Amino acid sequence: MTSTAVSSRDLPHPTRGEIRLEGVLHALSDPLRLQIVRELAAVGDELSCSHFDLPVTKSTTTHHFRVLRESGVIQQIYRGTAKMNGLRKDDLDGLFPGLLDALLDAAARQAVRPGGA
Amino acid sequence: MTSTAVSSRDLPHPTRGEIRLEGVLHALSDPLRLQIVRELAAVGDELSCSHFDLPVTKSTTTHHFRVLRESGVIQQIYRGTAKMNGLRKDDLDGLFPGLLDALLDAAARQAVRPGGA
DNA sequence: CGGCTCGTACGATAAGCATCGTAGTACGGG
DNA sequence: CCCGTACTACGATGCTTATCGTACGAGCCG
Numbered sequence: 001m002t003s004t005a006v007s008s009r010d011l012p013h014p015t016r017g018e019i020r021l022e023g024v025l026h027a028l029s030d031p032l033r034l035q036i037v038r039e040l041a042a043v044g045d046e047l048s049c050s051h052f053d054l055p056v057t058k059s060t061t062t063h064h065f066r067v068l069r070e071s072g073v074i075q076q077i078y079r080g081t082a083k084m085n086g087l088r089k090d091d092l093d094g095l096f097p098g099l100l101d102a103l104l105d106a107a108a109r110q111a112v113r114p115g116g117a
Numbered sequence: 118m119t120s121t122a123v124s125s126r127d128l129p130h131p132t133r134g135e136i137r138l139e140g141v142l143h144a145l146s147d148p149l150r151l152q153i154v155r156e157l158a159a160v161g162d163e164l165s166c167s168h169f170d171l172p173v174t175k176s177t178t179t180h181h182f183r184v185l186r187e188s189g190v191i192q193q194i195y196r197g198t199a200k201m202n203g204l205r206k207d208d209l210d211g212l213f214p215g216l217l218d219a220l221l222d223a224a225a226r227q228a229v230r231p232g233g234a
Numbered sequence: 235c236g237g238c239t240c241g242t243a244c245g246a247t248a249a250g251c252a253t254c255g256t257a258g259t260a261c262g263g264g
Numbered sequence: 265c266c267c268g269t270a271c272t273a274c275g276a277t278g279c280t281t282a283t284c285g286t287a288c289g290a291g292c293c294g
Contacts, residue, residue, distance in 0.1 A: 022151065025145050030139070034142075048240085097222070105213070110138045183272095
């Protein structure tokens with residue numbers, strides 16, 4: 001069959017039209033979450049939650065991924081025991097052309113600044 | 118004389134190098150503050166605090182302007198009894214080329230969305 | 235089945251923040 | 265000098281959020 005029933009568990013996502021700029025900016029105003037998004041953009045593919053080595057506990061990591069999902073920045077899907085995360089680049093580009101690239105570029109520039117990390 | 122000693126009171130601003138992307142995003146993730154910045158960008162000039170007709174008290178207005186100033190998004194200067202506010206467009210463009218324009222464009226697009234305000 | 239790993243849910247806690255009201259300061263004008 | 269206007273400072277309050285720990289649920293593998 002053609003259905004993509006990857007798992008019985010599925011997660012609530014905002015539709016494209018429900019994504020709010022303020023929510024996106026708030027989601028990205030946290031250094032950890034900005035870091036996650038940068039990494040997702042760099043690989044250009046889905047990554048499991050456990051791929052990220054963040055300086056917080058697993059509970060907190062779950063929380064940050066949820067904020068990113070509920071703001072519409074990433075989409076999440078269970079694949080077996082792993083939860084894969086992907087940037088919603090098409091939706092963001094459709095809503096706010098050029099914004100994501102400008103944000104990623106800005107983050108990259110700041111990262112190479114003296115004492116930028 | 119050419120000096121710009123507008124007032125004895127002066128306000129602390131971050132230098133260009135101290136401006137952090139996360140701080141800018143956080144400042145703009147509030148609808149009121151985003152609105153203020155949009156208005157400043159639209160007129161392309163300085164505006165007094167009292168020019169803005171915001172649905173909050175003056176105390177709260179002061180607070181929002183301070184957040185914008187301390188994050189490096191605007192610069193503030195006393196001119197007589199008025200406090201003028203100006204976008205730090207040059208600094209933001211220098212640090213994060215294209216970001217401010219992308220953000221303003223994104224906000225404008227969202228504003229014309231069905232139920233976007 | 236039993237156990238392992240990945241991730242969630244829930245409760246607690248501490249910090250941050252948006253908001254207000256009141257009292258106060260700085261400046262300009264009569 | 266006194267008053268009005270513009271804005272600030274401070275304290276209170278209630279909401280949101282970042283963080284943790286522990287206990288739990290879902291899927292995989294032997």
